[in-house]
Amino acid sequence: MLAVALPEPVSIIGASGALGFGLAVRLARAGCAVTVGSRDAQRAEQTAVRARDAVPDSLVAGLSNEQAAARNELLILCVPFRNQSETLHNLRDALRPGQLVVDCTVPLAAAIGGKAVRTVGVWQGSAAEQAQEMVPEGVTVLSALHTVSAASLSDLGHELDEDVLLCGDKRADKRRVAALIDAIDGLRCVDGGRLEMARIAESMTALMISVNARYKTHAGVKITALPDELWPAPS
Amino acid sequence: MLAVALPEPVSIIGASGALGFGLAVRLARAGCAVTVGSRDAQRAEQTAVRARDAVPDSLVAGLSNEQAAARNELLILCVPFRNQSETLHNLRDALRPGQLVVDCTVPLAAAIGGKAVRTVGVWQGSAAEQAQEMVPEGVTVLSALHTVSAASLSDLGHELDEDVLLCGDKRADKRRVAALIDAIDGLRCVDGGRLEMARIAESMTALMISVNARYKTHAGVKITALPDELWPAPS
Numbered sequence: 001m002l003a004v005a006l007p008e009p010v011s012i013i014g015a016s017g018a019l020g021f022g023l024a025v026r027l028a029r030a031g032c033a034v035t036v037g038s039r040d041a042q043r044a045e046q047t048a049v050r051a052r053d054a055v056p057d058s059l060v061a062g063l064s065n066e067q068a069a070a071r072n073e074l075l076i077l078c079v080p081f082r083n084q085s086e087t088l089h090n091l092r093d094a095l096r097p098g099q100l101v102v103d104c105t106v107p108l109a110a111a112i113g114g115k116a117v118r119t120v121g122v123w124q125g126s127a128a129e130q131a132q133e134m135v136p137e138g139v140t141v142l143s144a145l146h147t148v149s150a151a152s153l154s155d156l157g158h159e160l161d162e163d164v165l166l167c168g169d170k171r172a173d174k175r176r177v178a179a180l181i182d183a184i185d186g187l188r189c190v191d192g193g194r195l196e197m198a199r200i201a202e203s204m205t206a207l208m209i210s211v212n213a214r215y216k217t218h219a220g221v222k223i224t225a226l227p228d229e230l231w232p233a234p235s
Numbered sequence: 236m237l238a239v240a241l242p243e244p245v246s247i248i249g250a251s252g253a254l255g256f257g258l259a260v261r262l263a264r265a266g267c268a269v270t271v272g273s274r275d276a277q278r279a280e281q282t283a284v285r286a287r288d289a290v291p292d293s294l295v296a297g298l299s300n301e302q303a304a305a306r307n308e309l310l311i312l313c314v315p316f317r318n319q320s321e322t323l324h325n326l327r328d329a330l331r332p333g334q335l336v337v338d339c340t341v342p343l344a345a346a347i348g349g350k351a352v353r354t355v356g357v358w359q360g361s362a363a364e365q366a367q368e369m370v371p372e373g374v375t376v377l378s379a380l381h382t383v384s385a386a387s388l389s390d391l392g393h394e395l396d397e398d399v400l401l402c403g404d405k406r407a408d409k410r411r412v413a414a415l416i417d418a419i420d421g422l423r424c425v426d427g428g429r430l431e432m433a434r435i436a437e438s439m440t441a442l443m444i445s446v447n448a449r450y451k452t453h454a455g456v457k458i459t460a461l462p463d464e465l466w467p468a469p470s
Contacts, residue, residue, distance in 0.1 A: 203435045207435040
């Protein structure tokens with residue numbers, strides 16, 4: 001018998017939003033135990049019900065963001081940029097050393113009433129680096145999932161076929177996150193480099209929004225000319 | 236008899252460099268009359284000979300950058316960021332209203348002794364917008380070809396299969412440049428939006444350099460979920 005490793009359990013902070021919900025149902029369908037977090041525990045439970053309706057027999061639970069954050073080693077942060085600081089501030093006591101936080105925040109100028117095809121400058125360089133500064137010591141932030149359309153993720157009938165640029169400082173952490181995201185059919189994680197490269201990956205969202213507006217689509221990104229094995233085990 | 240439109244003649248400023256030369260041979264192979272420019276006219280002639288050797292029966296001439304710039308309506312600027320200002324300064328008298336300049340410059344930090352996976356901030360927002368500020372009135376700058384590997388272009392045995400993000404303020408100009416670049420087998424131009432979006436497209440070069448370092452390849456970018464017709468004629 002072949003032992004098939006299921007993806008690691010994951011908590012999604014801000015799962016009532018479009019991106020968070022889309023990731024929740026895609027990961028749930030991949031066999032992942034997903035805890036969906038929301039500011040309001042009741043809203044989280046409603047989101048969990050919606051996700052279980054979309055993916056029958058899936059393991060999706062709903063909790064407040066704080067409870068969700070405490071529950072798993074692996075978290076995905078899916079909040080709008082304007083809420084990122086406040087959310088991380090509120091999670092300070094819930095987070096603990098050793099956890100990995102995959103930040104999907106994009107500093108779109110929409111957060112300050114500007115255009116969604118523009119970004120605002122984050123002092124630390126990127127929303128992900130701002131997150132790394134805000135989490136308790138020992139918690140590691142990675143950055144990913146910027147160019148994947150929330151609408152495409154949520155529509156389970158839509159066949160995904162695109163890449164996810166993953167930025168982070170430690171190869172082992174990236175490999176672990178890649179194993180989670182690669183469990184979603186049609187997504188492939190590509191190592192984008194150190195966490196500081198998140199500033200570029202984040203800004204690509206604004207470019208995708210520009211492309212989407214022109215072509216009335218939900219575009220994604222693929223990286224060409226890569227080897228077959230993108231996350232070789234350490235030798 | 237079917238009339239097949241040949242690509243517009245084009246001048247490549249800085250064609251002795253890797254990107255410029257790669258574009259020269261690819262465009263020449265597509266049937267384009269290419270004028271390769273270099274600071275030194277003799278160096279330009281050597282580059283033209285190299286290009287004609289690579290693509291027999293092609294129309295490639297070599298001239299100084301100034302003469303090359305004056306020769307065609309469509310120019311491609313392929314100089315390192317550290318030379319961009321000086322080059323445009325020297326071309327002031329050669330350029331004339333109505334010309335289109337496709338700027339491929341990327342403000343990599345390497346220009347100031349930093350890393351190639353980092354960029355420097357350009358006051359105008361992007362190298363392309365800096366170029367737009369520097370060219371004489373009536374000359375229009377577009378931005379493209381940031382993520383296409385110079386090495387892959389120069390190696391005519393390599394089969395290209397990637398996209399080119401094209402940024403510019405006027406759709407008609409972009410359509411004209413797209414017709415040129417699309418003439419290169421395996422390249423497809425995608426409308427990335429206004430010229431100001433060049434800051435994102437330019438920074439993607441640094442991300443590609445990071446990906447290339449990790450995977451020892453010459454990666455490119457493709458945009459997914461686009462319609463078949465990317466440059467519909469105006470209705």
